[in-house]
Every structure is written in structure tokens, then in C-alpha cells.
Amino acid sequence: MTSLEDLRKINARCIHCRACQYAYSGEPDREGETEEYTGMLQGCPAGIYFGWEGYFNSGKQWMARAFLNGELPASKEFLEVAEACTTCGMCETQCPNYIDTVSVTEALRAAIIDAGVEPLDKHKGFGDRVGNEEMRNPYAEPRSERTKWFDGIVDNKDAKVAYFVGCTASYRQQQIAEHTASILKKLGVDFTVLSDEVCCGSPLLRTGLRKTFNTVMEENLELFKDFDLVLFSCAGCYKTFTNDYTEQSGKELSFKTRHAVEYVYDLIGEGKVKIEKPYNEKVTWHDPCHSIRHIGIAIEKRILKEYNNWLLDSRKAEKAKEAHYEIPRVVLDAIPGLELHEMYRIKGDSFCCGAGGGVKAQFSDMALSTAKERMKEAASTGADVIMTSCPFCVTNFTDAIKSLKEEEKETGKDLSHLGSKMKVVELLELLDDLI
Amino acid sequence: MTQMYNKVTDEVVAKLAAICGDQYVTTSEPLRHSYMAKGIMGLEAVLPECIVRPANAEEVSKILVLANEYLIPVTPAAGGLSGGFALPAIEPGGIYMDMTRMNKLTVDTENRVMVVEPGVKSGDAWRIFKTKYPEWAPPIPDGAPPAATVLGDAIERGFSLVTGVYGPQADMIMGLEVVLPTGETFRTGSWALDDAKAFYRWGVGPNPDGLFLGSQGSMGIITKCAIKIVPHPHYKTVVAYGGETWDDIVRPAWEISKHELGIAERTVMVQGGNYELVMTRWPKENVPIDYEFYKKIGIDKKWMNYECWAWSKEELDETLKGIDKIYKDYEVREKRTLPQQSLHPKQIASRLKKPNKIAIPYSLWQAGFLFITWYTPWLESSAMMEEYCAAMENYGFPPTMWVASIDHARQAIVMPILCFDSTEPGIFDKIREFNLETTRSFLKKGWVNYRPDPFVHAPETFSKTKEYYKMLVKFRKVLDPNLILHPGRLAIPWESVTDLPNPLNE
């Protein structure tokens, strides 16, 4: 497990320059369509919402340093500030000192809890439920019903490909699981889902509940170890397996991982999938932080680790990251009739939906306010549909639209410029319809 | 030293909350730590006891009156990008005034000034100009990241994107609005006259604004400034010439700049350094440290960059030709080889980018860096850099050195970048020793530290400028009778930062 102490030297690289507060912090002359969306823009959801320096990554790095140096004790107050962050990683994109900002924040949360501070109530709740062997999910659902939605062969030992469904698609948004399974069937993938699958642990790792995270990580690693490939529909589970399991277990995965959208992308690239059916809509794409930015940054850092001369080679690593950011765009481009209108803050600089890092459960006002800011940006593109591929982004945007609609009802105002009339679409649902 | 200041009490916090509103005052321990910084310009900083975020000059005034009454120190901070310099220097930490909520900006292109509050950051100013006033540029620090403020840089007398021709950022000021610990508020320049525009810096009488610019927030709190904006022609490029010695880059730059008009005027920025300036932007373990590598990729041991702005292609070409001719003549006359570097368009674009992140990665070499900034007459900068680099190597630091011309090479800003490992035990003491040794030597030569740290540069300098220090303290006592503003800065009160004999007693 990477502890805060392990990250001391990385944290010490922070000079407190605050560049991490901006999206496109290195692109002052970036052209935008409007005055509002041009050049560099504030990009930290927590900092924007709370205003105090401690809510920005720049302030968190210095709180972490004070904690490491024994100058700042663990406390509930401290944990509350540290937890009010979606861990979206916008700050990590900006940092030219390659500080693993999200790892530091997550390790700080864990260190505060390890020092004896009770986890925040909502986080404790899902920690307890995932820790419960009868559940192993944060929704308090019986474990026995995890694969109830699936009509294929569960636990098929002969399959080489597994679909890791995740808690949200298993229990709350089963339509995502069904669409993903349906896509895989249409693509002729011989896959299975496993009844012993447990929560990937993402909400626990994000919020500092490492002991239970470790338990579920070990269970999942053991369960999936003999597969060649594990596919995901949840951006969070995908990131957790791909990045965190490797880092936290200290071992390489014994199987490959791919998000279902990436899998479709691979097949499009190989010429094995061609989408004929049109989707005649104006769409804007929201990059889920977990499957786009976090995976991209991890690709870059992994490559960098292997290089001796960063001055010459860092660009190659950056290019690999940028290539990852193109994946959903290639898929969208392959859909006839789909008119893509990009938002201003995209790819590594994408503005978070506001749901991640345990924020949706614990700081719901901040989550909603962040989602609304993103919806406003989406609406500014003139698109009718905001598309993404992450159950949490889908939920949070849906909540934002609902809230805008309520406001419209109460005030009689038309809030379509803020996104009230937009439709949220999960890309996997659409792909199932088109393939 | 006897304790001069009081601690922030619950009563004071309640009064602050009554001034700014509950949500803009905090004593939260984690939040107070979140403002800390030990690096960039200053390594020494102590924890504030309370943070306030005023919305306007009226609130600033009320906070100061309160702090003055209770003898509580106040430290103002704008972007906080001078690092330790924007934090309390001595105990008790008192009130930290985070000015970022005050972020209004208005532009008057007719009179070529803008009025900014302390919270207007470079990144935002640049965006607003880009979209609304593309023919003008805001004077922002040349190499600072986007969260640095326009006003903070002026207070620091910093190095703006046009300092090469216009002088330090403080020279761009046309008027200040200042609030004193007594609660009095006044304006300087023509601005002092009600309804007058900030069109004439020297305004209605002797102008005191030099007392506030460079005071590190120790003379009064500036709640607004009027500052020049500059024309922003869009024919721009950067050319660079190399050399073996510091004189190889310093002397030709002087030849180019001293004419002031013509090509010198269009060369808005002249800055250079050594190959270590490139090397130490990368982790020590992941970059070649042998010069041969840098030679191979076309980096000279030392080089000078010239950033040129012009209204047309012809004008730009003429400027570049002029620079080149001066170099060619110089090479023949002085029998030196000073090759022009071939810069990739991406390198040029990166050097033209403002604001930028170019100087942040010096922390990547190990884990932490410190800029130490000195002014010398331009032609003396070579000697200073020579001595500085030798001292850096002596102390085990890579000799990373940056130099730039101020006002047509009248002065040089010489800035070693000390790259160090902030987790190494005893490192701050080592840096202080290094600072002390170099400061003593440089002061003897008549060179001036222009962003003095409170424990070394300020007391060492004022020990040698006793009459000036006495006068400074007199002014300070008029403006801030109880010395509550940023105590320790500029070695006021003297005993709070040094054991050296107090010039006031001599």
C-alpha cells in the first residue's frame, strides 16, 4: 500500500505555485468559442465551491506536508477538508512537477483515519457495507443478488474474458450492465460474469478506508486471476483495477483490462466493427475523470518511469497520454449522423461532473453545484445531448438537470442556456442500440 | 525580544466575522496550514492564527483598525506566489489577509491604464485582454504561473513581460489606493483628486508610492492600483545567441539595448542563463548532467534570448537583422564566437507564452527551489554570476543561473535558482549560510538584493545603510505607528529578526 510517508518526497516537490487551480494552466492563448470559455479557467471543483486555499490541491499539498512533519494533527475538521475533493485529477494534469496529487490526497485521507479519526458518516456507511461479507457493496444489497440482472451463464469457467460489472450497474443502473452484456454478445465475445465479484473498492480507496479496500482488492485479484481480459462498464472500477490495484498491491495484474468503450474502439480500429445505423443528434462528450484523465496520466507516468532522459523523452510519454484521450472521440466519430460539439474543457483539462471521490454521498451540495457548472458548459456548445460513459457522471448530470427543471418550475424562467433541456446519454447504451 | 504583539483571541475573531461575514473568517488549523509555503522567494514563514478574506477596501480598513487596536500583526497576500514572502515572518502569526476576493478589473484603453484590485490574477487578466482588448497586453509577471497577481508583482517590483524596456513592474504604476492601520485611505498620483483619472503618476504632489512598492506589505495595504497597459503587436518571435562566458552574453546585449530606440525598443525582453537552467528543470536522476549532451542538442554553455515585438513582418525582420548585425560586429571586434541558436518553432512558442509554467519544474531536480533576486549595473552582472555560480557549487547546489535586462540593460536582475531537497535535514540552515556568505560579499561590491529576506538580506543591507534605515523606520511609524503590518519584513522591528547591532541605536 502506498502510504503518505511513501509520497513525502513527491509532496515535497510542491512549491505552492497554484498553477493546479487552472484548467489549461499552460495554455493562455487557447482559443475558445466564447469570452467565458477562452484561455485558462479555474478548474478545481472543491476550490471553486469552497473558496479557501485548503480546498484546492495546492493547499492540500501543504496540509499534507504539515501533517507529515508533525505540525498538523489529525482531526475531524482536517478530514472534512481533505475529503471535500472529487479526486478528479484536474490538478494532476496541470502540475509540471509531476506530483501525484490524487495519490497524496487519498493517502492523506487514509493517514488521518489511521491516526484514529472516525471516517465521515456517509463514507463510514459504505465502508461498513462493503466490509460486510453478506453485501460487499455500498448499497446494502444482498450479495446473492449481484448477478440477478444477467441472463447468460454466470461463472462460466471456460470463458477467457470476464465482465466486471461493478456495484452500481449490478444494483442501481442495471440497464448499463444489460447494454454492456448485449454489446459483448453482439460482438461475439465469449465472456462471463462472476457471482463472487465484490465491490472494486474504489469508494473506499478514495475516502481513506484502506483496510477494507485491501480485502476486496485481494478477493477480486484472486477471483479474476485466470482470465486473459477483464472488461468494465464503470469508469471507476476500471481505473481502480488498472491503476490502483497495481499500485496498492505492488504487483502487475495477471490479466489485461479494458473499458467496454475502449474495447469497441479496438474493434473499430481493427475494422471488425462498423456502425451503420445513424444517430442524428448534436452531442457533446463529457470525459469521465476515471477512465480518461486518470488512465491517461497513468500511461504517461508509467512510460516516464522507464526513461532515463526525460528532457528528450517526456514528449513521447505525453503523446501516449494524448492518444488515450482520443479513444471516445474515435468511437463517436464512427457513429453516422452524430454531430460532436466539444466543450471547452476537455480531455486532461476536462471539468469534473462533481460526483467522484466520495463527494456525491458526503457533500451533495458541492456535487450538484459542480454538475451544474459542467451542464452550463455543455449547454454553451449548442448540443442537445450530453454523452459520457460513467454511471456516476450520468447520475450527477441527471440530478443537475432535474434541479434546473425544478428551478424553472419555481421561477418560470427558461434555463435552457444552463442545460435544463439537455438529455444525458450513456455511450454504452447508445452503442448497444447502434451495433 | 520583548513580545510586542498580541495573539488573536475569540473576541477578535468574532469582530472580524462581524466585518467580513462568518464565512470569510477562519481559525481552522488545517486551513491555516493550507496557506503555508516555504520556497519560491522565501523559506521562512510562520503559521498565521487566523485567515480573513475581505471583499472591499472598507472591510480592509475595518480589519486594520481592529488589528491596530488589539496590536495584532497583519500579513496581506494576493496570489501568494512569492512563497514565504507572503506569509508572516515572526511569531505570533496574527491575521493573514487573503485578498483574492477583491478581483475587479477595469480597462481604459484611451488613457492606456487599467485599474486592478489585489486579487486580479495573471491568467484571468490575460484571458480578459485576449477576448476584449487584443491590441493591448496587461503587465503580468513574465515567467510566473497564472495565479500570480498583477498588483502583487508591482508590489514586488517584479519582472514583467515588458520589463526589458519599461523597467520593473513597479515603474508601470500610475496610482495606488492605500489603506493604513489607522483606517485612513488615500490615493496617490492624479488619482488623489476626486473624479480625476489615474493619468499622471506624480499627481497632486510629492508622490509617496515608492514607499509601498517593494515594502512587502509592511507600509500599508494596497486595495487598488492603476497600472499602465502596453500595446500588444502580434508579430513576435524569440532569437537566441550562445557563448562560453557570461561576458559573451552580457556585453552584446548591452550593445543592443543601450540605443533604447529602434531595435532596442522592439526587443521587449532580454533574458538568458546557462545550460544548467535547462538541465535542472528535470529530475536529477532522469537527465544527463554532462555538458556534452547539451552541446549535442544545440544548447550553448550560456545564452541570451531576445524577445521581439513588432507591428509588421518588415519591422520584425529589421529588428532581427539589427540584432544579428550587432552580434556579427561584436564577434569580429572582440574575436569571440557567439553562434545564433536554431530554435524550434515549439521552443519559440513556449518562450512567447505568458503566463507560463516554465519556472515551476526547478522543484523536479530534487524537491524544492528558491529564487534569490539581485540587481546590479548591467555590465557588472557577469562578475556577480561568476561568483554566484562558484559559491553555489561550493555549497553543493547546481549553478542554475538566470539573468535579465531591466530598462534597456541599465540594470540586470541576476537570479540564481537554488535547487534543493526540502526534505533533507539541515538544508534550510545551509541555504541561510550560503545566503549570508554571498550577501556579505555582494553588498561590499555595491549590489542590491531587491526582494530581501527578513533574516539575512534585510538586516545585512540595512546594517550598511544605517541612515536610510532610520528614515525608513520613521516613515513606517507615520504610516503604521504600532508596526502591525507584516512585522519582521524589512527588518522592522529590528530585533525581531536579527542579533546585529540596531542602526537606530547608533
Ligand SMILES: Cc1cc2nc3c(=O)[nH]c(=O)nc-3n(C[C@H](O)[C@H](O)[C@H](O)COP(=O)(O)OP(=O)(O)OC[C@H]3O[C@@H](n4cnc5c(N)ncnc54)[C@H](O)[C@@H]3O)c2cc1C
Ligand atoms: C514559478 C515562478 C515563476 C516566477 N516568475 C516571476 C517573474 O517572471 N517575474 C516576477 O516578477 N516574479 C516572478 N515570480 C514571483 C512572484 O510570482 C511574482 O512576483 C508575483 O507576481 C507576486 O504576486 P502575488 O500576487 O503572488 O503576490 P504575493 O506573493 O501574494 O505578495 C507579494 C508581496 O506583497 C505583499 N502584498 C500582497 N498583497 C498586498 C497588498 N494588497 N497590499 C500590500 N502588500 C501586499 C505580500 O505580503 C508579499 O510580501 C515567480 C514565481 C514563481 C512561483
